[in-house]
Amino acid sequence: MSALYMIIGTLVALGVLVTFHEYGHFWVARRCGVKVLRFSVGFGSPLLRWHDRHGTEFVVAAIPLGGYVKMLDEREGEVPESLLSQAFNRKSVKQRIAIVSAGPLANFILALLFFWVLAMLGSEQIRPVVGAVQPGSMAEQAGLMPGQEIVAVNGERTEGWAGVNLQLIRRLGESGVLDLHVRDLQGSAEQHLQLQLSDWLKGVEEPDPIGSLGIRPWRPEIPPVIAQLDPEGPAQKAGIALGDRLLSLDGQPLNEWQEVIDQVGRLPGKSVSLQVERDGLQLEVPLTLAVRGEGDSQRGYLGAGVEAGEWPAEMLREVSYGPLAAVGEGLERTWTMSVLTLDSLRKMLFGELSVKNLSGPITIAKVAGASAQSGFGDFLNFLAYLSISLGVLNLLPIPVLDGGHLLFYLVEWVRGRPLSDRVQGWGVQIGISLVVGVMLLALVNDLGRL
Numbered sequence: 001m002s003a004l005y006m007i008i009g010t011l012v013a014l015g016v017l018v019t020f021h022e023y024g025h026f027w028v029a030r031r032c033g034v035k036v037l038r039f040s041v042g043f044g045s046p047l048l049r050w051h052d053r054h055g056t057e058f059v060v061a062a063i064p065l066g067g068y069v070k071m072l073d074e075r076e077g078e079v080p081e082s083l084l085s086q087a088f089n090r091k092s093v094k095q096r097i098a099i100v101s102a103g104p105l106a107n108f109i110l111a112l113l114f115f116w117v118l119a120m121l122g123s124e125q126i127r128p129v130v131g132a133v134q135p136g137s138m139a140e141q142a143g144l145m146p147g148q149e150i151v152a153v154n155g156e157r158t159e160g161w162a163g164v165n166l167q168l169i170r171r172l173g174e175s176g177v178l179d180l181h182v183r184d185l186q187g188s189a190e191q192h193l194q195l196q197l198s199d200w201l202k203g204v205e206e207p208d209p210i211g212s213l214g215i216r217p218w219r220p221e222i223p224p225v226i227a228q229l230d231p232e233g234p235a236q237k238a239g240i241a242l243g244d245r246l247l248s249l250d251g252q253p254l255n256e257w258q259e260v261i262d263q264v265g266r267l268p269g270k271s272v273s274l275q276v277e278r279d280g281l282q283l284e285v286p287l288t289l290a291v292r293g294e295g296d297s298q299r300g301y302l303g304a305g306v307e308a309g310e311w312p313a314e315m316l317r318e319v320s321y322g323p324l325a326a327v328g329e330g331l332e333r334t335w336t337m338s339v340l341t342l343d344s345l346r347k348m349l350f351g352e353l354s355v356k357n358l359s360g361p362i363t364i365a366k367v368a369g370a371s372a373q374s375g376f377g378d379f380l381n382f383l384a385y386l387s388i389s390l391g392v393l394n395l396l397p398i399p400v401l402d403g404g405h406l407l408f409y410l411v412e413w414v415r416g417r418p419l420s421d422r423v424q425g426w427g428v429q430i431g432i433s434l435v436v437g438v439m440l441l442a443l444v445n446d447l448g449r450l
Contacts, residue, residue, distance in 0.1 A: 180195065
């Protein structure tokens, strides 16, 4: 079933985002008087095709990994004299800039639309209340206490842990002061705390912003009774069964599930002894924990899970907006995620973020399937983030991307004449090499995660 969700989710995501992106180019081209020869969603052999009254061929092709809008252009073939006025290359530089930039702009508009709908639908968020603070951590040194709620990070209000995590991600790889505003769970007075960052999580492959500060979010206590097993995990192979209650690990008591997570995480690849209770009997189960992650981010893996606990009503918060307020919320989220995406690319370029965080088609497909299975709101949120990523990446000044074409046209606008075909040809070759290289790196990262 999860594979079906992954396939359908991926096809819907790519279909919607690619169609909207290419429609941006198409819509503006038509209004600039350019004749559009073909509007294709996908590459390769056409599965469906039809023509409109303007003679444009619309195609749905077999390989759903992109799309394109083919316009009448003298550089791609001979154009009848009667149609020269409708050729793309005959349009003013401002019109060509408008046509090329319309695709990425359409992606940002689509993300804004999705965020607007999500803001009106509302969401239930977990209040960012601190459950525990690790001794000697940055959080403890700053004076953060268990039971306090984080109400703002760097001046940005935080309604839930997702908001806290987002603001922390923006500081990855940086040095300086991290500002927190907190308050007691039952109080209203806010306290200002400052944490000192120094190349914070610079180059870490799988950063855990909240955990690295020494913060453990509050969560209800869950008894360590096994309700899920990974068929390929150490627990299943060692004979742990559904319904088993974990009592201790190497003699250390396990009273609730978080203790299991903490102790297992500290022992990647280690041989341990689990004491379990099954049908009133106590058993000793030896096993070797698996390893997840690389380098300093390695964690032990048991391959078991429990039923989700019930959250008290006072720890949950409903967040929703009216139609007008949702526009502002959508604009803010679109802007924030666009800046974050661009800044993350900059940090990868300068080594502040590990390039291992770059994801390719396999990861996108997995996340598409998981979000589709999780529900409409999560899938819409995923589409919004992916649409922003597509918009930002296409605006990068790399030849063969929309941003590369924009760069050529802006230079032409300033110089009063276009760059030579030779220079543009060099740029295209360099652009193709960069794009292929990044795609291969992303694919290697995907395979490594598998």
